[in-house]
Amino acid sequence: MAPAGTLDRTISDAENTEELPGRTVRTEGQPPVEDVSVNGAYDGIGSVHAFLEEVYRQSSLDGTGLGLLATVHYGQRYDNAFWDGTQMVFGDGDGEIFTGFTPSVSVIAHELAHGLMQYSSDLLYEGQSGALNESFSDVLGALVDQYAQGQTAEQASWLIGSEIFGEGVQADGLRSMAAPGTAYDDPRLGRDPQPAHMDDYVETQADYGGVHLNSGIPNKAFHLAAMALGGHSWERAGQVWFDVVTGETLPRDADFAGFAEATVLAAGERFDEAVATAIRDAWEQVGVLAARS
Structure with a gap:
């Protein structure tokens, strides 16, 4: 080594x-x-x-x-x-x-993030924990791509794999973190089936319980958090997600709500209440955490 x-x-x-x-x-x-x-x-x-x-x-x-x-x-x-x-x-x-x-740097970073996950939280690859595993890979893919280009959250495309399609394929990317469900619509590929809110959560036995589908929900939460915080996504939202995944407290079978609460807690510990609130608001907007009265 x-x-x-x-x-x-x-x-x-x-x-x-x-x-x-x-x-x-x-x-x-x-x-x-x-x-x-x-x-x-x-x-x-x-x-x-x-x-x-x-x-x-x-x-x-x-x-x-x-x-x-x-x-x-x-x-x-x-x-x-x-x-x-x-x-x-x-x-x-x-x-x-x-x-x-x-x-595609975002594709390379996405796949290497599975390795990072393997050496850290190692979330089980099924159901909601598997969707979180996939989502973290998209998060890292987007962050590395944005860092390489010097982009802010507002400037970024939030697309994963925009560079890999042949001519004439009706696709912006493999996934859109900004708008899950809109990345592609092509006769050969079909239409992007990702949900962006818990109201549309997909219950299925296929794909290890829909890990590539339901990852759209935490993807959208991250995008909302990064946009609300502004600036470079890796500095605050990305740091919080990285802290949670590489920490030693996240259970391998974490569900969306458990992961969401962990990010809110980590944001308060590393930054301040304003960052924690922005992140909690993002999870509320996708229906993972209940809206506060």
């Missing part, structure tokens, strides 16, 4: 097989190669590492300089990117709907 504070990337090429990790093609400090997917993975992972270290003073995903591994060109026309418990894996997409996942 690399010493704390050291960035240590290794990018491999699966050469369109599903054998991991594949052939090593670029390691830390080596110059760019001809393969744009390799360079995109290398640079995107570097952006996530820089964000964690510069903003939250955390070295890599585990806080102690964990080496960051990634494999590109996984499978044939593979329409996904994922964290497999030890490394990042990127497919190339089908070339029509998805054109590749390495150009």
Whole structure:
């Protein structure tokens, strides 16, 4: 393991097989190669590492300089990117709907956030705790993207994966944190099914209890909190979410209400009552916490 504070990337090429990790093609400090997917993975992972270290003073995903591994060109026309418990894996997409996942910093940060979650709260990947797991990944994806571009909450698109779609696909992104349920509406993809309020919470046995669907509710709560607080989202709202996830008090089976209360408490402890109130108001607006009389 690399010493704390050291960035240590290794990018491999699966050469369109599903054998991991594949052939090593670029390691830390080596110059760019001809393969744009390799360079995109290398640079995107570097952006996530820089964000964690510069903003939250955390070295890599585990806080102690964990080496960051990634494999590109996984499978044939593979329409996904994922964290497999030890490394990042990127497919190339089908070339029509998805054109590749390495150009999107928000996608890379989203998947690496699953690794960060694994080394911290490790929320169970089912039901509301699973939706919170997915939502935190979107939060980190948005924050890293905004940090890399120097954007405020008001300037940001709040889209996850806006760069991965082929020409003519009617999609702004994979998800919209500002307006869950509006990210895409395409004959091939269908219509974005995410709810933005507990009134529309999806009860399903599919997708581990709808973890990719119901994550729209805490996503919207974070967006509302960040917009209410203004400025850079990572400074207050993001710091609070990071504190909760990397703290040692959140139960693995936390539900939306429990997580919401934890963020309100963490906001008061780190900042002040005004920040705590803004965050509580955000959770009330999406129906997770009851409105105060």
